[in-house]
Amino acid sequence: MSWFAEVWEKFYKAFLEKDRYLAFLKGFATTLEVSFFAVILGVALGVILAIAKYMAANHKGCRPLGWIANIYITIIRGTPVYVQMLIIYYLILTARGIPAIISGVLCFGINSSAYVAEIIRAGIEAVDRGQMEAGRSLGLSEMRTMKSIIMPQAVRNILPALGNEFIVLIKETAVIGGITVLDVTKVAMNVGNSNYAYLTPLLIAAFMYLAVVIILTKLLSMFERRLAKSDRR
Amino acid sequence: MIDVKNLHKSFGDKLVLDGIDEHIEKGEKVVVIGPSGSGKSTFLRCMNLLERPTEGSIIFEGKDITAASGKELNRIRQKMGMVFQHFNLFPHLTIRKNITLAPVKLGLMSQEEADAKAMELLSRVGLPEKADQYPAQLSGGQKQRIAIVRSLAMNPDVMLFDEPTSALDPEMVREVLDFMKQLAEDGMTMVVVTHEMGFAREVGSRVLFMDEGRIVEQNEPGEFFACPKDVRLKEFLSKVL
Numbered sequence: 001m002s003w004f005a006e007v008w009e010k011f012y013k014a015f016l017e018k019d020r021y022l023a024f025l026k027g028f029a030t031t032l033e034v035s036f037f038a039v040i041l042g043v044a045l046g047v048i049l050a051i052a053k054y055m056a057a058n059h060k061g062c063r064p065l066g067w068i069a070n071i072y073i074t075i076i077r078g079t080p081v082y083v084q085m086l087i088i089y090y091l092i093l094t095a096r097g098i099p100a101i102i103s104g105v106l107c108f109g110i111n112s113s114a115y116v117a118e119i120i121r122a123g124i125e126a127v128d129r130g131q132m133e134a135g136r137s138l139g140l141s142e143m144r145t146m147k148s149i150i151m152p153q154a155v156r157n158i159l160p161a162l163g164n165e166f167i168v169l170i171k172e173t174a175v176i177g178g179i180t181v182l183d184v185t186k187v188a189m190n191v192g193n194s195n196y197a198y199l200t201p202l203l204i205a206a207f208m209y210l211a212v213v214i215i216l217t218k219l220l221s222m223f224e225r226r227l228a229k230s231d232r233r
Numbered sequence: 234m235i236d237v238k239n240l241h242k243s244f245g246d247k248l249v250l251d252g253i254d255e256h257i258e259k260g261e262k263v264v265v266i267g268p269s270g271s272g273k274s275t276f277l278r279c280m281n282l283l284e285r286p287t288e289g290s291i292i293f294e295g296k297d298i299t300a301a302s303g304k305e306l307n308r309i310r311q312k313m314g315m316v317f318q319h320f321n322l323f324p325h326l327t328i329r330k331n332i333t334l335a336p337v338k339l340g341l342m343s344q345e346e347a348d349a350k351a352m353e354l355l356s357r358v359g360l361p362e363k364a365d366q367y368p369a370q371l372s373g374g375q376k377q378r379i380a381i382v383r384s385l386a387m388n389p390d391v392m393l394f395d396e397p398t399s400a401l402d403p404e405m406v407r408e409v410l411d412f413m414k415q416l417a418e419d420g421m422t423m424v425v426v427t428h429e430m431g432f433a434r435e436v437g438s439r440v441l442f443m444d445e446g447r448i449v450e451q452n453e454p455g456e457f458f459a460c461p462k463d464v465r466l467k468e469f470l471s472k473v474l
Contacts, residue, residue, distance in 0.1 A: 137310055
C-alpha cells in the first residue's frame, strides 16, 4: 500500500467511516458554544471585579471590595482550571441535576473573569492620570469622566487583550471532556477508543482548534490595525 | 475671591505645604515662582481641590469649600478653570468636542450654543480651522492654547495655570504666553505657576516666591525683581535670570 493510501485510510476510518465527521462537527460546535458563553460570563464577571478593584483603589470606603476581589482573583489564578472544573462539577452542580455543560461554562467563565478583570484594570490604568484630572477640573463628576473620557480610551487598550483571552479560553476548554461533555477533544478520544488508533482523530481535533485560532488571530490583527489607524489621526 | 488659610498638605509623612495664608482678589494676576519641589503646584492644585488639604481651609467667593464633595464640588470646579503642564486634551475627541464636552454634558449649553462658543474662542486664538482635527494633529503650543480655550468655554471666574509652558518647545512658548497676556488684559483673575520670569514681570500684578512649602516673599513685580530681600529668593533669581 502506498503511503498516501495508508494516510487516506486512517483518515477515512477516523473521520468519514460511520459518519464520524458529524460527531467531530458536533463536538467542535460544543467547544465553540462553551467558549462563547464562557467568554460572555467571563467579561460580565470581569467587569464587576474590575469596578470593585477600581473603587477600592480610589475610594477609602470601598477597600473591602478590593480585598474580596483580590482574594477571588488570587484563588482563581493560583489553581489549575481542570481542578476548578472538577470541583464545580462534583461538589456544586451534579447534585442538583444541572447539565455538565453548564458546569463547564460556569467554570471557564469564572476562570476567565479573573484574567479579564486584570485586563480591564490594566487598560484603565494605562490611560493617563491627567485625563481624569482634566475632566474633574472642568466640573464633570467622576462617573461622567469615566464614561465620556476614560473608558473610550481604555477600550482601545482592552479589546485586543480581550481577543487574546478568548483565544486562550477556546484552547483551555479542551479539558471539558473530564466532566463528560462531548467537545471536539472528547469526540477524538472516543473515536480513538473505538478504532484503537488515537493519533489521527487527535490530529483532526488539533487541526480544528488551530483553524479557529488562526482565523481569530487574523480578525484580531485586522481589528488592531484599524484601532492603530484611528490613533494616527 | 480666593482665601487660603493656614494651608497644610502632606503626602504620607512628606510635608509639602507648611502653612500658607494668601488672599487673591478678583482681577488679580498672581504669579507663583520657586524651585522645583517647593510646593507651588500642590498649592495651586489645592485651590480647586484636586489635592485635599491636610489642614487649613480654602474659601472661594465667600464660601468655605475645603470639605466640598459630590455635586457641590463639581459646581465649584466649573468656576475654576485649570490648565495643565501636559495639556491633558482628550485624544479621542475632536478639538470641537474637547471644548464642548463639559458645557454640554453639564447642561450649561445646548450643543449648538457650545459649538458657537467653541468657534468664537477658536477664532480668538486663531485656530478655527482646527475644530474638526484631533489633538495628535496639533503642535504643543496649539494644544495648550486649545486647553486654555476648553477651560474658558465654562466661563470660569478664575483660571489656574500649572506650569503651562514647561512642556513646550521654546519656539512655542511665546504664542501661549501671548494668549495668557490677552486674557489678563481682559480682566480674568489668574493664578499662574511658572518659570517664565518675563511673564511674571510683565503680566503679574503680584509675584509670590515659594520655598519648602511656604510663601517666603511676595511683592508687586517691579520691586520683587529689582530688590529681592530673602536670601533664598536672591539665590533663586541669580540662577534663573
